[in-house]
Structure formats: C-alpha cells, structure tokens
Amino acid sequence: MPGTDDLQKAQRFREAALPHLDDVYTLARYLLRDASDAEDAVQECYLRALKHFDSYRGPAIKPWLFAILRNVCNAEYARRAHRPSAIEDTPGAAEQTPIWQESEASPETEVLRSRDAGAIRKLIETLAEPFKETFVLREINNLSYREIAEAIGAPVGTVMSRLARARAMLRAAWTAEEEHSR
Amino acid sequence: MTCDEARILLHALLDNELDAGHAREVEGHIAGCPDCAAEFAAQREMQRVLTDTNLRYTAPASLRSRIEASLPQAQRQQPSRRSVLRGFAMGSAVSALAATGIVALVLRQDDQQRILSEVVSAHLRSLQAGHLTDVVSTDQHTVKPWFNGKLDVAPPVIDLTAQGFTLVGGRLDYIDARAIGAVVYKRRQHVVNLFVSQTSSSEHRPPKTQTMQGFNCRRWGERGLNFWAVSDIGADELAEFVDKFEAAMKANVEG
Numbered sequence: 454m455p456g457t458d459d460l461q462k463a464q465r466f467r468e469a470a471l472p473h474l475d476d477v478y479t480l481a482r483y484l485l486r487d488a489s490d491a492e493d494a495v496q497e498c499y500l501r502a503l504k505h506f507d508s509y510r511g512p513a514i515k516p517w518l519f520a521i522l523r524n525v526c527n528a529e530y531a532r533r534a535h536r537p538s539a540i541e542d543t544p545g546a547a548e549q550t551p552i553w554q555e556s557e558a559s560p561e562t563e564v565l566r567s568r569d570a571g572a573i574r575k576l577i578e579t580l581a582e583p584f585k586e587t588f589v590l591r592e593i594n595n596l597s598y599r600e601i602a603e604a605i606g607a608p609v610g611t612v613m614s615r616l617a618r619a620r621a622m623l624r625a626a627w628t629a630e631e632e633h634s635r
Numbered sequence: 636m637t638c639d640e641a642r643i644l645l646h647a648l649l650d651n652e653l654d655a656g657h658a659r660e661v662e663g664h665i666a667g668c669p670d671c672a673a674e675f676a677a678q679r680e681m682q683r684v685l686t687d688t689n690l691r692y693t694a695p696a697s698l699r700s701r702i703e704a705s706l707p708q709a710q711r712q713q714p715s716r717r718s719v720l721r722g723f724a725m726g727s728a729v730s731a732l733a734a735t736g737i738v739a740l741v742l743r744q745d746d747q748q749r750i751l752s753e754v755v756s757a758h759l760r761s762l763q764a765g766h767l768t769d770v771v772s773t774d775q776h777t778v779k780p781w782f783n784g785k786l787d788v789a790p791p792v793i794d795l796t797a798q799g800f801t802l803v804g805g806r807l808d809y810i811d812a813r814a815i816g817a818v819v820y821k822r823r824q825h826v827v828n829l830f831v832s833q834t835s836s837s838e839h840r841p842p843k844t845q846t847m848q849g850f851n852c853r854r855w856g857e858r859g860l861n862f863w864a865v866s867d868i869g870a871d872e873l874a875e876f877v878d879k880f881e882a883a884m885k886a887n888v889e890g
C-alpha cells in the first residue's frame with residue numbers, strides 16, 4: 454500500500470509529466486525509428502522520471518524529461534550496436550537508405566510529395582545525430598534554444614550551430630529528392 | 636558580420652531567438668548579401684512547409700495506460716487546490732532559476748516566449764481526437780460551474796455565438812506546470828482556445844499578437860487574469876475575437 458507521500462508525489466508527477474507524453478513519444482520515434490522501441494523507451498523514461506522526481510527543480514519539465522529520454526535512447530543505441538542483427542531485423546532498416554534515391558514519383562505527384570508528412574518524417578529520420586535531435590527538439594517539440602541546451606547538456610552556441618547544420622542537411626536532402634523525382 | 640556567422644545566426648532570427656540589436660545586425664547583413672538572403676529565404680520557406688505539416692506522433696493509448704498503471708495509485712482525483720498552489724509556487728521559482736541557468740548574451744530573456752510555446756503546445760494537444768474538451772456545452776451556465784473547485788479562480792465563460800464565435804466547452808489544461816482553465820470556441824471549423832490564468836498583478840496589459848508554429852496567439856491581462864487566445868484563424872479575426880470577448884466582459888460587469 455503506497456504511503457501518502459508517494460501518492461502525492463505520483464499525483465504531482467502525473468499532472469506535470471503526463472501532459473508531455475506525446476512530445477516525449479515523438480522524440481523517441483525520431484531518435485529510434487521504431488514504434489515499439491519508442492514505446493519501451495518512453496515507458497522507461499517515465500519510470501526513471503518518477504524515481505528522480507524529488508530531484509527535479511524546474512522550471513520547465515519538458516527539457517528534463519527529454520534529457521532522461523536521451524539517456525534511455527543512448528542505452529538502446531548501445532544495445533543495438535552490440536547486436537548488429539537486431540538492427541538488420543527491424544523493418545525500418547530499409548529506411549537507412551536515403552529515400553531520395555528511390556524513384557517512384559511521377560511528375561504529377563511532385564508538389565504533393567514535397568508536403569507529404571510521411572516523406573518529410575523520413576527525411577528527418579535520416580538526419581545524422583546529434584543534428585537530428587536538435588532539429589526535432591526545436592522544430593517539432595517546439596523548445597527554445599535555452600531549453601534544448603538544457604535537454605542535451607550543451608551550450609546554446611552548440612545548439613545554434615547544430616541547428617544550422619541540421620537545417621542545411623535537411624534542405625539538401627529535400628532538394629535532392631525533388632530533383633530526383635522530376 | 637561574416638557570412639559564416641550570418642549562416643548560423645539567420646536561424647536564430649528565423650526562430651525569433653535574437654534580441655533586437657542582433658536581429659537588426661543579421662537583417663542588415665542579409666539586406667546587403669544576396670547569398671545569405673537566398674539562404675534565409677529558402678530556410679524560411681522550408682520552415683513554413685514544416686510548420687504546415689503534422690510531424691508529431693501521438694502516443695498509443697496502451698502506452699499511456701501502461702505508464703498510468705505503473706504510478707502509485709490512489710483514487711483518480713482532479714488536481715487539488717494545494718497542487719494548484721504548488722504549481723504557482725513553481726512558476727515563481729522560474730526567475731530565480733533562469734538567473735542561475737544557461738545564459739547566452741545574444742539571446743533575449745524569454746520567459747514569455749517559453750510560456751507562449753507551452754500555450755501553443757497545449758493548443759496543439761487539444762486538437763488531437765478526444766482532447767479538446769472535458770465539458771461539452773454551448774451553454775455558459777453549464778461550462779462555468781464545471782470549473783468551480785477545479786481551479787482557484789474559475790475562468791470567465793461567455794457565450795459569443797451571436798458575435799460569430801461558438802462556445803463549445805471547457806477543459807483543464809497545464810501551462811508552465813500549473814493547472815489552467817481553457818475555454819473552447821469555434822469559428823467555422825477553426826478551434827479557438829482561450830487560456831486563462833490567475834496573476835498577482837492587477838495591471839492592465841494591452842493585447843498583443845505573436846505567431847508561433849503557424850498559430851496566432853493574442854495575449855493580454857485584465858482584472859487580475861492573464862489571457863491567451865490561440866488559433867489558426869487570421870490575426871485580424873483573432874483580434875476581433877478578443878475585442879468581442881472584452882466587450883462582452885465589460886457589458887457583464889456593468890449589467
């Protein structure tokens with residue numbers, strides 16, 4: 454039977470952290486490129502966050518949750534690196550190939566292609582780390598530069614240069630895809 | 636400013652992260668440098684397309700319930716008055732922490748920006764299926780009492796159907812780690828979320844519109860409350876919403 458303190462802590466945690474579940478899951482999907490690995494990572498992230506909630510001192514909880522998720526994902530990267538077959542077995546492995554090397558688009562679909570959410574998600578997924586996480590935190594999770602710096606434990610100047618690099622890479626990939634489908 | 640510097644700083648300009656002085660410097664460089672101007676235009680266009688595209692994922696309901704189940708369980712309860720107060724206390728700790736936190740001199744102080752970003756996130760969350768309203772009613776006399784006891788100060792709920800904004804309900808939301816009331820309106824098929832929070836300051840703050848992630852947000856302060864109206868309707872229509880809301884509030888007070 455949990456004590457009153459535990460219940461109060463759980464309730465505070467629920468109110469503060471659960472509203473950001475979609476944000477945390479979104480980052481996990483982009484980092485891990487696999488739905489079920491992302492689910493596991495998010496669950497682990499919330500377990501760890503609850504455990505360390507006493508040491509959380511604000512102000513914004515999002516960067517703190519993202520920092521925990523990054524640790525979980527890094528452990529997952531390490532696990533994958535030790536079991537190369539695990540990566541090859543994932544259905545997402547084919548996506549390692551940049552999609553702008555495929556050629557299926559007809560000229561009529563060109564405009565649509567450039568705005569299709571699935572295609573853009575894949576372009577973002579193929580960005581190299583650490584540029585991808587900075588890009589996703591800014592453009593999709595909507596964090597300020599300071600919050601990103603807090604989440605990734607790097608100076609704001611690093612955030613700025615990584616973001617510039619990420620956007621340049623994304624635009625290059627995007628342009629290459631459009632030209633290829635032309 | 637060199638082109639190398641501009642190629643990095645133009646992103647901070649794009650993200651509205653520069654203070655006024657540095658923003659002017661970057662704009663000055665762009666005005667005189669066709670290469671950087673082209674890069675800026677291309678990046679702005681890409682950001683526009685990205686903003687118009689739904690790139691977020693929604694956590695599966697099964698994941699949410701697994702996490703819920705892993706928390707120490709009491710009876711599910713609404714946020715207590717104490718937890719709301721604790722939320723306010725957490726908010727006031729923000730400035731103290733900002734002072735000790737990461738400081739980059741080129742960036743402006745942005746508590747407002749961060750809260751705006753949370754308001755827009757809350758708006759986005761509300762647009763997902765089943766998240767828009769906790770209480771569904773076009774009747775202000777149903778929506779207003781629903782907030783009582785859930786928040787220290789219930790937000791004002793006014794039916795603006797006659798003025799072209801249909802009341803559809805209310806919701807409890809979270810901004811800056813505190814519980815906050817959201818009153819939901821619709822303009823045609825567009826959702827307008829009106830977030831209301833208590834403030835210690837009773838001063839009048841005139842409405843101001845900012846844009847983030849493609850949404851317009853108009854915020855103002857009145858009668859000891861802070862308001863944020865967020866929607867994808869145009870800035871002029873949102874201003875109209877705020878004007879009509881304030882006019883109706885004044886009529887209520889006087890009548």
Ligand SMILES: [Zn+2]
Nearest residue numbers: 638641668671
């Ligand atoms: Zn230049």
